Amino acid sequence: MFRTALRNVFAHKARLLMTVLAVMLGVAFVSGTLVFTNTISDALQNSSAKGFDQVDVAVTTEYQEAEGDKVGEVPELTEALLDDSAKVPGAASAIGVVTGFTAVADKDGDLIGDGWSTQGGNYWGAKDPRYPLTDGRAPKGAGEILIDAKTAERTGYGVGDTVRMSVDGPVITPKVVGVFTTDDGNVAAGGSLTLFDTATAQKLFGKAGTYDEIDVKAKAGVTQAALKAELDKALPKDLVETTTGKELADDQAEMIASSMSGMKQGLLVFAGIALFVGTFIIANTFTMLVAQRTKELALMRAVGASRRQITRSVLIEAFVVGVVAAVTGLLAGIGIGAGMRALMGSMGAVVPDGPLVVSPGTIGAALAVGVLVTMLAAWLPGRRAAKIPPVAAMSSVHAKATTKSLVLRNTLGALVSAAGVAVVLAATTMEGSDGQAPMGMGAVLLIIGVFILTPLLSRPLIAAAAPVLRVFGVSGKLARQNSVRNPRRTAATASALMIGLTLITGMTVMAGSLQKSIDKMASASIEADYVVSMANGNYLSPDVAEKLGKADGITAISPLRNAESRIGGETEYLTGVNGSTIGELTDLKVEQGAFRVGGTDVVVDADTAKEHGWKAGSAFTAAYEDGEKQKLEVAGVYEGNEMIRGIMVDLPTVTPHLSDPVDMQVMVKMSDGASSASKDSLTQALDTNPAIKIQDKKDISNEIAKMFTLMLKMLYGLLAMSVIVAVLGVINTLAMSVFERSQEIGMLRAIGLDRKGIKRMVRLESLVISLFGGVLGIGLGVFFGWAAGELMGTTMPTYELVLPWGRMGVFLLLAAAVGVLAALWPARRAARLNMLQAIKAE
Numbered sequence: 040m041f042r043t044a045l046r047n048v049f050a051h052k053a054r055l056l057m058t059v060l061a062v063m064l065g066v067a068f069v070s071g072t073l074v075f076t077n078t079i080s081d082a083l084q085n086s087s088a089k090g091f092d093q094v095d096v097a098v099t100t101e102y103q104e105a106e107g108d109k110v111g112e113v114p115e116l117t118e119a120l121l122d123d124s125a126k127v128p129g130a131a132s133a134i135g136v137v138t139g140f141t142a143v144a145d146k147d148g149d150l151i152g153d154g155w156s157t158q159g160g161n162y163w164g165a166k167d168p169r170y171p172l173t174d175g176r177a178p179k180g181a182g183e184i185l186i187d188a189k190t191a192e193r194t195g196y197g198v199g200d201t202v203r204m205s206v207d208g209p210v211i212t213p214k215v216v217g218v219f220t221t222d223d224g225n226v227a228a229g230g231s232l233t234l235f236d237t238a239t240a241q242k243l244f245g246k247a248g249t250y251d252e253i254d255v256k257a258k259a260g261v262t263q264a265a266l267k268a269e270l271d272k273a274l275p276k277d278l279v280e281t282t283t284g285k286e287l288a289d290d291q292a293e294m295i296a297s298s299m300s301g302m303k304q305g306l307l308v309f310a311g312i313a314l315f316v317g318t319f320i321i322a323n324t325f326t327m328l329v330a331q332r333t334k335e336l337a338l339m340r341a342v343g344a345s346r347r348q349i350t351r352s353v354l355i356e357a358f359v360v361g362v363v364a365a366v367t368g369l370l371a372g373i374g375i376g377a378g379m380r381a382l383m384g385s386m387g388a389v390v391p392d393g394p395l396v397v398s399p400g401t402i403g404a405a406l407a408v409g410v411l412v413t414m415l416a417a418w419l420p421g422r423r424a425a426k427i428p429p430v431a432a433m434s435s436v437h438a439k440a441t442t443k444s445l446v447l448r449n450t451l452g453a454l455v456s457a458a459g460v461a462v463v464l465a466a467t468t469m470e471g472s473d474g475q476a477p478m479g480m481g482a483v484l485l486i487i488g489v490f491i492l493t494p495l496l497s498r499p500l501i502a503a504a505a506p507v508l509r510v511f512g513v514s515g516k517l518a519r520q521n522s523v524r525n526p527r528r529t530a531a532t533a534s535a536l537m538i539g540l541t542l543i544t545g546m547t548v549m550a551g552s553l554q555k556s557i558d559k560m561a562s563a564s565i566e567a568d569y570v571v572s573m574a575n576g577n578y579l580s581p582d583v584a585e586k587l588g589k590a591d592g593i594t595a596i597s598p599l600r601n602a603e604s605r606i607g608g609e610t611e612y613l614t615g616v617n618g619s620t621i622g623e624l625t626d627l628k629v630e631q632g633a634f635r636v637g638g639t640d641v642v643v644d645a646d647t648a649k650e651h652g653w654k655a656g657s658a659f660t661a662a663y664e665d666g667e668k669q670k671l672e673v674a675g676v677y678e679g680n681e682m683i684r685g686i687m688v689d690l691p692t693v694t695p696h697l698s699d700p701v702d703m704q705v706m707v708k709m710s711d712g713a714s715s716a717s718k719d720s721l722t723q724a725l726d727t728n729p730a731i732k733i734q735d736k737k738d739i740s741n742e743i744a745k746m747f748t749l750m751l752k753m754l755y756g757l758l759a760m761s762v763i764v765a766v767l768g769v770i771n772t773l774a775m776s777v778f779e780r781s782q783e784i785g786m787l788r789a790i791g792l793d794r795k796g797i798k799r800m801v802r803l804e805s806l807v808i809s810l811f812g813g814v815l816g817i818g819l820g821v822f823f824g825w826a827a828g829e830l831m832g833t834t835m836p837t838y839e840l841v842l843p844w845g846r847m848g849v850f851l852l853l854a855a856a857v858g859v860l861a862a863l864w865p866a867r868r869a870a871r872l873n874m875l876q877a878i879k880a881e
Contacts, residue, residue, distance in 0.1 A: 059364045062409050066368025067375055070405040074376025077396040080296055091291070092222075093134075093169045094284040095263045096270055098124055098253040101280050110603045110610065110664045114278045115249040124253050127269040129261035134169070136252040137161040139244035140577050141233045142730030143186070144203040145194045150574055150729040151231045157575070159206065159233045161240035162219075169254075170234065174198050175217025178236045185217040185234040187226050204233065205730035206243045207701070208573070208580035245699050336427050346425035353424050357417030358410060365409025372405060373397055452491030459485025463822075467829035474830045482823055486541065489819060493530030493537075498523050500811055511803060514796045517787075518803035522811075532769055533812030536857060540813055540850055544820020545827065551841040552828050557740040559837040560680050565736055567595075567624040567706035568713040569721060574732050578701035583725065590724035592710045592717060595620040598702040602693045605662040607651065611686060613641075613661065614703075618689035624706040625683060631655040632675035641671050642687045644679030663696035681835070682739070769805055769861035777801065777869045788874040798866040805862035806855060813854025817847055 100114045116135070125133035141159025143151045151157060162170060162185055165177050170185070175198040178184055184204075186196055196202060200215045219234065226232050234240075241247050257266040263283040270281045282290075336349055377395055462481030466474035489496075501522050508515030522529055571587065573579055584598040600615030618636035627634065632655025634642055643653060653659065657673045671688065679685070694700055709717040713735040721733050734742065777784065784797060792800075825840055832838035 059360060059367070062361060062364035062413055063368040063371065065412070066365050066405050066409040067371035069408055070369045070372025070401055071375030071379065072372075073401040073404060074373055074395065074397055075379040077398055077401065078376060078380060078394075081396045091284040091288045093256060094254045094287060095257040095261075096255045096267045096284065097282045097287055098255065098270060098274065099251070099280050099282070100278060109666070110605055110662070112664075115246075116251070116253055116279070117249055120274065120279070121250065121253055123273055124255050124270060127255075127266070127273045129258055129266045129269050131256045131258045133256070134163045134167070134254045135161070135237065135250035136254055137237065137240040137244055137246055138251050139206060139240075140573075140575055140730075141231075142205045142574060142728075143190070143231050143233055144729035146196075148203070148727060148729060151190060151194060157231050159235065159240065159243070161237040162234040163237065167234075168256075170219040170221055172217050172219050175215070178216055178234065178239070180236065181211075181239045181242075182213050183216045183236070184213045185219050186215055187223075187232045188218050188220050189226055190231040190233075191215075191218045203727075203729060205728050207245075207578065208583035208725075208728070208731065209586075210726040210728050336424055337429050340427065341429035349425040349427075350418075350421040353417055353421035354414055357414045357421075361410035361413030362406070364413065365406045368409055369402060369405040372401075448491060449495050452488050452495070454488075455484055456488030456492060459483070459488050463826045467826050469830065478826060478830060482826075485822075486538065486819065489537075489815065490530070490534050493534055493815070494526035496815070497526045497529050497533070497811060500814060501529075501807055504807055504810070508803060508807070511799060513792060514799040515803055517800045518807060521800070521804045522807045529808055529811070533808050533815065536809060536812035536854055537816040537819070540816025540854065541819040541823065544817045544847060544850060545823035546820075547843050547846050548821060548824025548841070549827050549831075551843045552824070552839060553831070554740065555841045556835055556838040557743050558737075559839070560682060560740075560835075563837065564625060564627055564680055564683050565706070565739070566626045566708065568709045568717065568735060569707045570704050570734050570739060571707060571721065571725075572704040572732060572734075574730050578703060579705065579731075581700050581702060583731065584702060584705045586724050587705055587707060587721060590720050592720055593707055594710050595623040595708040596705065597621050597624055598690070598705045600690060600694065600697075600700060600702050602688070602697055603664055606659055611647075611661070613688045613693055614685045615690045615693040615700075616687050620708075621687065621706075624708055627677040627679075627683060630676045630678055632673065634677060635674040636687050637689050638692065639669065639671050640674040640689075642675045642677055643673050644684040644686075645676055646679060646684070647686060648673065648676045663693070664698065665696045667696055669696075680837070681743070766857055766861045769809060769858065770864060773801060773805055773862060773865035777865050777872075781872060784869055784872055785874040785876070788872070794870040797870045801866035801869050802859060802862040805865070806858035809854045809858030809861070810851070813851050816854075817850055821847075 098116065098120070100116055102113050118135075121133055121135050124130065138158060138160045140157065142157055145151050162177055166172075167177070172185075173188055175185070184202065186202070191197060196215055198215055198217060201212050202215060203210060203212055205211065213235075221232055223230075223232055235243065241249065255266060255270065257263060263285060267281050267283055274281070339349065340346075373395070380395075459481045462477055462484060464481075466478035466481055468474075469477065501519060505519055508519045511518075571579070571583065578601065579598070581598065581600075584596065587593065588596055597617035597620045598615070602613040602615055604611055604613050616636060618640075621636055622634055630645055631648075632642075636642055648654065648657075651659070653673050653676070655673055655675055658670055659673075660668055660670050662668045669692070671692075707721065709720075711717050718733055718735075722728075725731055725733075732738075788794075788797065821842065828838055828840050
């Protein structure tokens with residue numbers, strides 16, 4: 040039986056090629072993803088580990104939790120703690136570390152490292168062992184900086200150049216006095232690192248006389264653990280925490296691995312869908328191969344082969360095919376991994392040098408996935424083959440599926456589909472995240488149910504195309520009949536395209552609807568023409584609001600100042616605003632009282648008011664960070680949203696209690712509205728600052744919707760993979776169909792149907808099958824998009840369903856294109872059949 044199975048594999052090389060390609064594609068993406076992410080992760084981890092060579096023990100402070108009326112705080116690492124750390128037994132030296140966001144503009148004025156870590160720090164003394172200088176000298180004073188060598192290489196900056204930069208808003212223009220090297224993984228990944236002298240760094244980052252971390256170097260022969268123990272004895276345990284350099288490197292490696300996991304999971308989803316869709320093709324192929332070998336298998340049963348041996352022979356064929364597909368997929372995946380790394384470099388992203396990592400886990404995963412998926416898909420056809428009775432050897436056609444089996448399949452499909460619809464509809468009535476898991480489960484059930492029901496659905500849906508197919512005469516009529524001749528095969532082929540289009544249509548509906556709702560939210564709640572904030576989401580210096588206030592054309596301005604407080608034993612963040620102008624800059628629906636901010640009068644969003652049991656006229660006491668308490672009164676309750684919410688307090692009321700006032704953003708209204716001239720005026724008022732973004736309402740909504748747009752682009756990539764696999768599936772099905780109908784095609788040619796007619800028949804059959812899958816996919820996608828919107832609408836009042844008719848039309852045309860493309864080779868093969876040989880074929 041083993042030799043027979045191998046003979047069948049080699050006898051049907053051409054027939055199994057499509058199956059090998061389908062499995063190989065999925066395996067290639069799995070192994071390519073693992074190679075790419077492992078290579079990048081390994082390179083970053085090796086690079087980051089080198090960055091801790093100068094740190095044996097790091098001393099940091101522990102956050103002190105808020106208690107009673109006292110807000111939470113982070114204790115300061117003072118000069119005294121630095122001196123104490125340097126004097127402990129076993130310590131060779133101690134360095135005070137200061138870090139913070141530092142935006143550096145390139146020579147074109149654009150932010151360096153956009154999307155990556157753009158950090159600043161301090162250079163310790165005349166020679167910092169952490170950062171070896173390759174050119175220049177140590178910085179002295181506020182007007183001098185050092186830049187890392189990779190940033191210097193990317194931007195062309197060198198010693199003596201003046202650089203435009205910002206830390207918290209205002210632009211500064213220091214001179215580059217040196218270039219240094221660093222093993223910082225963030226820099227290697229495309230970020231930048233700028234160093235100041237210690238006093239300047241402390242001043243710029245708001246840490247005068249204090250440090251973020253103290254790095255202690257051990258004397259020769261002293262272990263990191265021994266030095267840590269000595270520091271624990273000498274330093275106050277309730278204020279500081281000590282960590283060895285090895286622990287820091289391990290934590291950094293874990294963070295890098297965690298950051299890469301999102302990318303890995305996203306890419307593996309693509310591969311998983313490709314494999315899932317590929318199982319349909321594999322099952323289809325083996326089903327048709329078994330059907331073509333009915334007489335052969337029946338004869339084997341007649342001469343003594345058991346059912347188990349027949350099943351095993353089919354699984355052996357699948358195993359051989361799976362191994363071939365897995366090995367070729369692994370090799371292709373290694374090439375994909377290397378190509379993706381090179382692509383990152385060509386797109387401007389920089390990764391540390393390192394070897395291509397092909398781990399044993401990657402090899403094992405590729406082989407396991409390829410072999411298991413193939414054997415799993417071939418198991419059912421193998422069982423079906425084993426049930427072929429010996430008497431079938433006397434007939435050229437084995438018995439078709441019984442009515443009982445079709446009724447059982449349709450009943451099961453109807454029950455699973457109904458359960459899926461019921462769960463999805465129930466999820467739409469739940470609140471926010473509570474409904475996500477049930478909706479996902481319902482969606483899976485519905486897709487499985489529709490897949491089971493697809494043979495039943497194929498007849499009425501394909502019959503609906505009959506009037507159009509009649510236009511093509513005999514070829515059209517035959518194409519329709521051929522499409523429904525084997526509903527199970529048609530269903531399996533169409534399902535490959537259905538799944539891809541379901542995902543992409545659903546996400547397109549959601550993305551378009553969310554964009555519309557966010558636009559409505561921005562236009563409904565914000566009257567300001569522009570919102571000014573830091574590019575990385577950090578806090579703004581109050582100087583930014585002062586500078587903007589002096590710009591031409593401004594009619595109203597208000598910063599949104601962040602202030603932590605304790606109310607009723609709980610932490611609440613107050614938002615300091617300009618009480619006289621905030622009403623002009625926002626348009627919030629007032630549910631109770633009046634929108635009045637001034638003195639001790641505040642306004643509160645409805646959710647916060649409900650949480651505390653407040654209403655218009657309620658009073659409460661807020662404890663500020665300086666320990667002072669103040670009684671505030673709720674003048675009004677407004678309807679908050681994702682953009683504006685919280686407790687708004689007048690700036691003169693809250694600012695005196697803040698040790699270091701910072702703003703989340705600044706809202707601005709212009710006399711000429713939002714225009715290019717108005718934006719230029721604000722940009723010039725801020726000295727063309729690379730760290731600050733100035734956004735109008737459209738920019739804000741686009742930024743919020745960016746995540747969904749990114750997911751949509753990823754799903755378009757998934758659709759491309761589904762299309763490739765679907766094309767293979769349709770080609771496979773048509774090729775098998777042409778082979779099975781060789782005699783029939785020969786007869787059609789003999790009675791007068793020309794080659795063009797034969798080609799047209801096969802192409803129309805392919806087109807009908809593809810459009811059938813497209814219609815099912817788009818229909819399911821619209822339903823899932825609507826259901827997900829209903830769920831999101833529970834937390835987003837402005838949500839409105841938007842059906843992207845244009846894009847759905849494009850998706851349907853894409854399905855048609857798949858059908859036309861897939862039919863090229865089978866149609867040509869059918870047309871070239873020799874009619875006499877075809878008629879004599881069994």
